[in-house]
Amino acid sequence: MLRHLDIRDMLIIDRLELAFQPGLNVLTGETGAGKSILLDALGFVLGWRGRADLVRSGAEQGEVVAEFQLAPGHPALGVLEEAGLPAEETLILRRVNTPEGRKTAWVNDRRASGEVLRALSDVLVELHGQQDDRGLLDPRQHRAMLDGHGALGDLVAATRGAWAEQRRADKALQAAEARLAEMRAEEEFLRHAVAELDALDPQPGEEETLDARRRLMQAAERMRADVARALAALGLEGAEGAMGDARRWLEGVSDRAEGGLDAALSALERALVELTEAQAGVERFAEALEFNPAELEETEDRLFTLRALARKHGVAPDDLAGLADGLREKLAALDGGAGEIAGLAAAADRAARAYAEAAARLTAARAEAAVRLDAAMAAELGPLRMERAVFTTEIAPAPPGPDGVDAVTFTVATNPGAPAGPLNRIASGGELSRFLLALKVCLTADDSGLTMIFDEIDRGVGGATADAVGRRLKALADGGQVLVVTHSPQVAALGAHHWRVAKEVAGEVTRSRVVPLDPTARVDEVARMLAGDTVTEAAREAARALLGTAR
Structure with missing residues (x-):
């Protein structure tokens, strides 16, 4: 619960210290005295997004410190631990603001972000104020409120997961169908291209080999005579015979040369070996120059076919083999597309059934939660002198979505036999205040450790009805803490602790004071x-x- 609130240099407050107590705490005062400033200051230290011009005129900075006492197991302790902040029974929040709008916050003397403050706020304080009607009256929020009341978070999460899986399965099926349709549009081309490439069977590097062979055959006639003359010059009638004669002549005199010809003879032997290898190479080349005249035509035909097919497909001749493999894969995917589509369609159908089952479970749980909420509202409306009014949680079919297939609307009938309708269209101002009080009480009944703040929730009512509202607030404060800003004497009289908010003007300076x-x-x-x-x-x-x- 909120124990202390220390405000310095905020709007028309220069210094204010409040020590709140358990039970029903009442703040009263004339209109404009500054009661809303207290809520603005509390909202500021809790990280709420509100007005920016909070710093008192002429002050260097504004500051608010709030001290909360946490019971063992309070949800705020978990928020602190997750944020890596000291988790103690006494929680001190401090936040300062400069005239330029720079804000700095501390939690138990450790720097903290506004996000951490807001996370703590969610488990520390529940505000029900004059500007709070829009959320309760907005049917778009009613489904989430019912889910919160019924503790349906797990079922909502399961439905969202099933919806996401269904969407993924549907997208996969649609993408596969689009791919298959695209491939079917080019099926004729694929089959013709694959057949053409399979018939040619191009190989990597083949174009270079064919081109070299073609140029060789084209030059063969011119080279044959020179190659033959070279063979003759290297043979027995040429270099081989002369070198053989030279070796015999030198060997004949080498035994009398006292070793002077040994080196020459060794070199000559090596030269004869090299000469033999040269002859063999020339002979092999000469054999290569011998070919069937039809081979040139065949080589040229295949070379030109390779190049023409490469131009047709916009690739290099050496890439035709890879192109063929890719087109075969597309054709295989096309041929197997029906099977893939069937598998994906089955997966999408399973996902749709799973979502439908999850949504149906959520719908059933919402129906049960609606019955409980309606019963809780009936119990709340009686003490508020609206025992003849009927509150109904209507659940109607809605387009499927991540949160299920239900539209939830809170409706009321203020008198027996009167038609039910939306809260803001059926209820008068005083009735609406009491409906909202009852609804807020029901929706937050299970929130342990919350300090509940009501900002003029009793507006529009008076007399016995105001007394009924005050007694409900007092009962709500038993065992907890409720802060009420009120103009109703009946509600103020029921408070366990009472503060008056007053505005003082000294010279040209206006200040707000809060007096117990x-x-x-x-x-x-x-x-x-x-x-x-x-x-x-x-x-x-x-x-x-x-x-x-x-x-």
């Missing part, structure tokens, strides 16, 4: 709320009676 009221001052404040500016003794007597009855 003792029993005597409290009588005067309730009397003021009853009588207005002129407080008579009769008004004081009425205030004493009202305070006595409240006990």
Whole structure:
């Protein structure tokens, strides 16, 4: 619960310290006295997004410190641990703001972000104020409220997961169908191209080999005579015979040369070996020059066919083999496309059934939660003097989506036999306040450790009805903490602790003050709320009676 609130240099507050208590805490004062500033300051330290011009004129910075007392196991302890902040029973939030709008926050003396403050706010405080109606009255929010009331988070998460899986399966099927349709559009081309490439069977590097062979055959006639003359020059009638004669002549005299010809003879032997290899190479080349005249035509035909097919497909001749492999894969995918589509369609059907089952479970759980909420609302409306009103949670079919197939709307009928309709169209101002109070009580009944703040939730009601609202707030505060900003003397009289908010003007400076009221001052404040500016003794007597009855 909120124990202390320390505000410095915020709007028209220069310094203010409030010590709140368990139970029903009441803040009263004239309109414009600054009650809303207290809520603005509390919202600021809790990270709420609100007005930017909070720093008091002339001050270097504004500061708000809030101290909360946490019970063992309070959800805020988990938020602190997840954020890596000290998790203690006393939680101190501090936030400062400069006139330029720079904000800095600390949690238990450790720097913290606005996101952490807002996460703590969600488990520390629940505000029900004059600007709070839009969420409760917006049918787009009702489904989430019902899910929260029924603790249906797991079923909602399962439905969202099933929806995401169905969407993924549908997209996979649609993509496969689109690919298959695209391939079918070029099926004739694929089959013709694959047949043409298979018939040619191009090989990597083949174009270069064919081109070299073609040029060789084209030059063969010119080369044959020279190659023959070269063979003759290397043979027995040429170099081989002369070198053989030279070797015989030198060997004949080498035994008398005292070793002087040994080196020459060795070199000559090596030269004869090299000469033999040269002859063999020339002979092989000469054999290669011998070919069937039809081979040139065949080589040219294949070479030109390769090049023409490469130009047709816009690739290099050496890439034709890879192209053929790719086209065969496309054709295989086309031929197997029907099977793939069938498998994906089956997966999409399974995903659709899984989503339908998850959504059906969620719908059934929502129906049960709606019955419980309607019963809880009936129990709340009686003490608020609306026992004849009927609150109904309507569940209607809606287009499938991640949160199921249900549209949820809160409707009311204020009198027996009257048609039900949306809250904001059926209920009057006073009735609407009580409906919203009851609804908020029901929706937050399971939120442990929350400080509940009601900002003029009793507007539009008076007399016995205001007393009923105050008694419901008092009952709600039993065992917890409720803060109420009110203009109703009946509600103020029921508070366990009472503060008066007043505005003071000294010179040209306006300041807001908050004063805790003792029993005597409290009588005067309730009397003021009853009588207005002129407080008579009769008004004081009425205030004493009202305070006595409240006990």
